[in-house]
Amino acid sequence: MSVIEYDVIVIGAGTAGLTATAWLAEQKLRVALVTAGEPTACLSTGCIDVCSRDDQPLAGIAGLPDGHPFHRVSPEMLGQSLDDFRQMMADMDMPYKGALEKNRRVLSAIGTFKNTCLVPATMEASPQSDDERIHLITFTGLKDFYPGYILSRFPNASFSSYDAGVSTTMGIAANFEDSAFLETFLLWLERQKIREDKIAFPAVLGLESAFSVLKQIESRLERPVFEIPTLPPSMPGRRLFNAMKDHLRRRGGVIYWNWPVVGVERSGRQIEAVTTEAQGRPNSLNARAFILSTGSFVGGGLYAKRDRIVEKVFDLPVFAPENRDDWFDQDYFSMNHGIGQAGIAVDDAFCPTDSPWNNIFVCGSILARTETLKNGCGHGFAIATGRAAARSCLERLK
Amino acid sequence: MTFEHCIRCTICVENCPVFRVQPDFPGPKQAGPDAQRFRIGREKSIDDWVLLCSQCKRCEMACPCGVEPAQIILRVQQRYGLEHPHTPAHLLFANNYYLSALGSMTAPLANRMAASNIGKKILGQMGIATYIPFPKFSFQTLSREKKNRNRGERKVAFFYGCFINFYRPDIGRKIIRMLQSFHINVVLPPQVCCGLPALGNGNLALARTFARKNVASLSNYIDAGYDIVYTCTSCGLCLLQDYQGILEIPEAKKIAENCYDLHEYLLKLIAEREIHPVFREVNRTLAYHIPCHLRALKIGYPAADLMKRIPDLDFTILDDACCGLSGSYGFKKTNEAAALQLGERAVSLVRKTGAAAIISDCGSCRMQMGGLSGMDAFDPAEILCESLGIRDKK
Ligand SMILES: Cc1cc2nc3c(=O)[nH]c(=O)nc-3n(C[C@H](O)[C@H](O)[C@H](O)COP(=O)(O)OP(=O)(O)OC[C@H]3O[C@@H](n4cnc5c(N)ncnc54)[C@H](O)[C@@H]3O)c2cc1C
Ligand code: SF4
Ligand code: SF4
Ligand code: SF4
Numbered sequence: 122m123s124v125i126e127y128d129v130i131v132i133g134a135g136t137a138g139l140t141a142t143a144w145l146a147e148q149k150l151r152v153a154l155v156t157a158g159e160p161t162a163c164l165s166t167g168c169i170d171v172c173s174r175d176d177q178p179l180a181g182i183a184g185l186p187d188g189h190p191f192h193r194v195s196p197e198m199l200g201q202s203l204d205d206f207r208q209m210m211a212d213m214d215m216p217y218k219g220a221l222e223k224n225r226r227v228l229s230a231i232g233t234f235k236n237t238c239l240v241p242a243t244m245e246a247s248p249q250s251d252d253e254r255i256h257l258i259t260f261t262g263l264k265d266f267y268p269g270y271i272l273s274r275f276p277n278a279s280f281s282s283y284d285a286g287v288s289t290t291m292g293i294a295a296n297f298e299d300s301a302f303l304e305t306f307l308l309w310l311e312r313q314k315i316r317e318d319k320i321a322f323p324a325v326l327g328l329e330s331a332f333s334v335l336k337q338i339e340s341r342l343e344r345p346v347f348e349i350p351t352l353p354p355s356m357p358g359r360r361l362f363n364a365m366k367d368h369l370r371r372r373g374g375v376i377y378w379n380w381p382v383v384g385v386e387r388s389g390r391q392i393e394a395v396t397t398e399a400q401g402r403p404n405s406l407n408a409r410a411f412i413l414s415t416g417s418f419v420g421g422g423l424y425a426k427r428d429r430i431v432e433k434v435f436d437l438p439v440f441a442p443e444n445r446d447d448w449f450d451q452d453y454f455s456m457n458h459g460i461g462q463a464g465i466a467v468d469d470a471f472c473p474t475d476s477p478w479n480n481i482f483v484c485g486s487i488l489a490r491t492e493t494l495k496n497g498c499g500h501g502f503a504i505a506t507g508r509a510a511a512r513s514c515l516e517r518l519k
Numbered sequence: 520m521t522f523e524h525c526i527r528c529t530i531c532v533e534n535c536p537v538f539r540v541q542p543d544f545p546g547p548k549q550a551g552p553d554a555q556r557f558r559i560g561r562e563k564s565i566d567d568w569v570l571l572c573s574q575c576k577r578c579e580m581a582c583p584c585g586v587e588p589a590q591i592i593l594r595v596q597q598r599y600g601l602e603h604p605h606t607p608a609h610l611l612f613a614n615n616y617y618l619s620a621l622g623s624m625t626a627p628l629a630n631r632m633a634a635s636n637i638g639k640k641i642l643g644q645m646g647i648a649t650y651i652p653f654p655k656f657s658f659q660t661l662s663r664e665k666k667n668r669n670r671g672e673r674k675v676a677f678f679y680g681c682f683i684n685f686y687r688p689d690i691g692r693k694i695i696r697m698l699q700s701f702h703i704n705v706v707l708p709p710q711v712c713c714g715l716p717a718l719g720n721g722n723l724a725l726a727r728t729f730a731r732k733n734v735a736s737l738s739n740y741i742d743a744g745y746d747i748v749y750t751c752t753s754c755g756l757c758l759l760q761d762y763q764g765i766l767e768i769p770e771a772k773k774i775a776e777n778c779y780d781l782h783e784y785l786l787k788l789i790a791e792r793e794i795h796p797v798f799r800e801v802n803r804t805l806a807y808h809i810p811c812h813l814r815a816l817k818i819g820y821p822a823a824d825l826m827k828r829i830p831d832l833d834f835t836i837l838d839d840a841c842c843g844l845s846g847s848y849g850f851k852k853t854n855e856a857a858a859l860q861l862g863e864r865a866v867s868l869v870r871k872t873g874a875a876a877i878i879s880d881c882g883s884c885r886m887q888m889g890g891l892s893g894m895d896a897f898d899p900a901e902i903l904c905e906s907l908g909i910r911d912k913k
Binding site for chain 2: 123124125158287288289291292295298353354370375377378379381397398399400401402404419
C-alpha cells in the first residue's frame with residue numbers, strides 16, 4: 122500500500138470538486154483531487170446555469186422548494202464564487218459574460234433557446250429572438266451539426282458550408298488553432314459576401330484559443346460572430362474543464378486521474394483514508410477531511426439498485442422518494458421524475474445528515490433535492506456549493 | 520474490458536490524440552466498445568485501422584465508466600497481428616531489443632549508417648520515418664556494468680529498460696550512483712526488453728517470451744529480498760499491467776506488487792524516514808511533459824513531488840498532450856504525419872510556459888520533444904542528480 126498524506130482529499134473532478142480543490146489550495150492547504158474519470162462538464166455547453174427555471178436566477182432560487190440545498194448558500198457566497206469564476210476564466214483568456222441579475226438566451230444546435238446565466242464570450246452575440254438575421258457556417262461532413270434545424274425556425278437565416286479537410290468537431294477545432302488554416306478560411310469567408318447581421322458557427326473555433334479566433338473573424342468580417350454549442354464532443358464544455366483544471370494546478374492543487382475510490386478506512390467518527398486501485402499496490406490517501414463531489418447518476422456518485430439508491434464511496438444514507446413508483450413519471454421527457462431528487466441530504470455546514478462521520482463534506486449535483494434538470498441548477502449550483510462546502514471544511518479544520 | 524458499460528459520452532474520443540489528427544482512425548469509442556459487439560464472431564479481423572491506435576491509454580484515463588477502450592483495441596491488434604503478415608517495420612520494432620543489442624555491439628558503424636542518407640533511404644523503404652534523428656546506440660551498455668556492492672540493507676534490482684541500456688547508459692549509471700549514495704544495494708538482474716514494443720507491433724508471442732524471461736529472473740530477486748525499481752514509465756506499465764493482463768504470465772502479480780517507479784520508491788523511503796536526501800538549488804525553468812504511460816500507471820506524478828523539494832527549481836506540469844511518438848509508433852511511415860502534428864502541439868504547449876528545457880520520464884518522449892523543439896530534454900532523475908551533486912563517472 123502506498124500512503125499519501127494530505128489535509129483534504131476531494132473526490133470527483135466535476136465543476137464542484139474542481140472549485141472546492143482550487144479554493145482550498147489557494148488557502149494554502151495541502152489538497153488533492155482524485156477522480157474516476159472526466160466529469161459531465163465535458164458534455165455540457167460550457168454555459169453556467171445557476172437557476173434557469175426563472176428569467177432571474179436570484180428569483181428562481183428564492184422560489185425553489187424548502188429543503189433545496191441552494192437555500193444553504195448565502196447570496197454573498199453565490200456572488201463571490203461566480204465573480205471568482207469569471208475572473209479565473211478571464212485570466213485564462215476564455216472570458217465569460219452575463220450577470221446574476223438576469224438570465225440570457227443561447228441558441229442551441231436544434232434551433233431552440235436555452236436559458237442560462239453566464240456564457241462563454243464566444244456565445245455573447247447569440248440571438249435573443251428568432252427574427253434576427255444570421256448566417257450559419259457549417260463544415261462539410263460534420264455529423265453533429267445540421268443547419269436545417271435552425272433554418273426551419275429562423276426565417277431570416279441562410280448558410281454556407283466550408284470544407285475543412287476533416288469532418289469531426291475535434292479535428293476542425295484543432296485546425297482552427299493553426300494560423301495558416303485560419304487565414305485560408307478567412308479569405309474564403311470574405312468571398313461569401315454575407316449579408317446577414319451576424320455570423321454563427323457550431324462551437325469548433327479552436328481548442329483553447331476560441332476567443333481570440335472569434336475576435337479575428339469579427340474584425341475581418343466587421344460584424345458579431347458567435348458559437349452554437351453542439352452535441353458532445355462539446356468544445357466549450359472541454360474548454361471549461363481544461364481551464365478549471367489548469368487553474369487548480371497553478372494554485373498548487375494535485376489531481377490523480379483514473380483513481381476511482383474503492384475503499385474507506387475509518388476510525389471512530391472519522392474517515393481516515395480512502396483507497397484507490399493501482400496497477401501494483403493500492404493507494405491509501407490519508408487526510409483530515411474529505412469532500413464528496415462525485416456527481417449524481419451520470420457522474421457516477423449514485424447508483425440505483427432495484428430497491429434502493431446507494432452512494433458509492435462512503436455508503437452515506439441517500440434521500441429518495443420513499444415509494445419506488447414515485448421515482449419515474451409516465452412521460453419520458455417529463456421534468457418530474459422523482460428520482461431527480463435523489464442524493465445526500467446535508468446540514469448548513471454541508472455535512473451529511475444522519476451519518477456517523479464528522480469529517481465529510483458534500484457538494485455539487487449529488488446533493489439531495491437538487492433536481493439539476495428541472496430547476497436548471499447546473500454548473501452555477503456546483504460552483505457555489507463547491508465553494509461553500511470548501512469553506513465550511515476549512516473552518517472545521519482550523 | 521466491459522464494453523457494455525459504455526454510455527457513449529465520447530469523453531474518450533475527446534482525449535484521443537490520434538483521432539484528432541488522423542482521419543482514418545475512428546477513435547476509441549468506435550474502435551473499442553462500439554466495434555467490440557461485432558467482433559464476437561469467428562471472422563477474420565478486417566479493420567486495419569486498429570493499428571492506428573498508439574496505445575497511449577488516454578482514453579482509459581478519461582472514461583468515467585471504467586470502460587477500457589485501449590485494452591479492447593490492444594487485444595484486437597494482437598488478433599490482427601496473428602491473422603495478417605507482418606510488415607518489415609512491424610517486425611523490426613517488435614524485435615527492437617535484438618536489433619539494439621546488435622546496434623550497440625557495432626555502435627560507431629550502426630550510428631553512422633542510421634544517420635547517413637543511404638541509411639535513411641533504406642529505413643524509408645522499410646516504412647520507417649526519419650523526421651527526428653534515430654537514437655544513437657551506445658557502445659558501453661548498462662548491462663555490461665560491473666557489479667557494485669554497498670553495505671546497506673535495502674536491496675534494489677534495477678530494471679533499466681532498453682532505452683537507457685542501449686542509448687543512454689549514462690542516465691542509468693547516475694541512477695545507480697544516486698541509489699548507492701543512500702546506502703542502497705543495487706544490482707542489475709538479468710533482463711531483456713519488457714516486451715512492450717513487441718506488443719505494440721502485434722507480436723504477442725514474442726512479447727510473452729520476453730515477459731517470461733523477465734518474470735523468471737525478477738521473481739528470484741524478489742524472493743531474495745530485493746525491491747524491483749524501474750525508471751522508464753512504459754516498461755513499468757508493461758511489467759505491472761500487461762504481464763498480469765493480456766500476457767497472462769503466472770507470478771505477474773508478485774512482480775507488480777514489488778515493482779516501484781524510481782521516484783515513487785524514493786518518496787516511499789523518505790516517508791519511512793529511511794533516507795534523508797538534502798536537495799540543493801537547481802536554477803532551472805523546466806516544462807514537465809508527463810508521459811501518457813506515467814498517467815496510466817496510476818501512481819500520481821512522483822517525480823514532480825520529489826522535484827518540488829528542490830529549491831529554486833521552477834517547473835510546470837503538462838499532462839494534456841501526447842508527444843505522438845509512442846515508442847515505435849511514430850517511427851512508422853504510416854504514422855509519421857500524425858506523430859509530427861501531435862509532437863508539434865506538445866512542443867507548442869511547452870513553449871507557452873517559457874521553459875528553457877523539457878523533462879520527461881519516458882525516453883521516447885524526450886527524443887521526440889527534444890528533437891522537434893531543439894531544446895534539451897532531461898530525465899527527472901538527471902535533475903535530482905544535479906541537485907544531489909551526483910555525476911556520471913566519466
Ligand atoms: C449531458 C449533460 C449536459 C449538461 N449541460 C449543462 C450546461 O450546459 N450547463 C450547466 O450549467 N450544466 C449542465 N449540466 C449539468 C452539470 O454538468 C452538472 O450539474 C454539474 O457540472 C455537476 O457537477 P458535479 O461536480 O456535481 O459532478 P459531475 O460533473 O457529475 O462529476 C463527478 C465526478 O466524480 C467522479 N467520480 C464518480 N465516482 C467516483 C469515485 N468513486 N471515485 C472517484 N471519482 C468519482 C466522476 O468521474 C466525475 O469526474 C449538464 C449535465 C449533463 C449530464
Ligand atoms: S490508446 Fe490512445 S490512441 Fe489508442 S484509442 Fe486510446 S486514446 Fe486513442
Ligand atoms: S468508452 Fe467511456 S469515455 Fe468512451 S464513450 Fe464509452 S463511456 Fe464514454
Ligand atoms: S512516447 Fe511518451 S508521450 Fe508519447 S505516448 Fe509514449 S509515453 Fe505518451
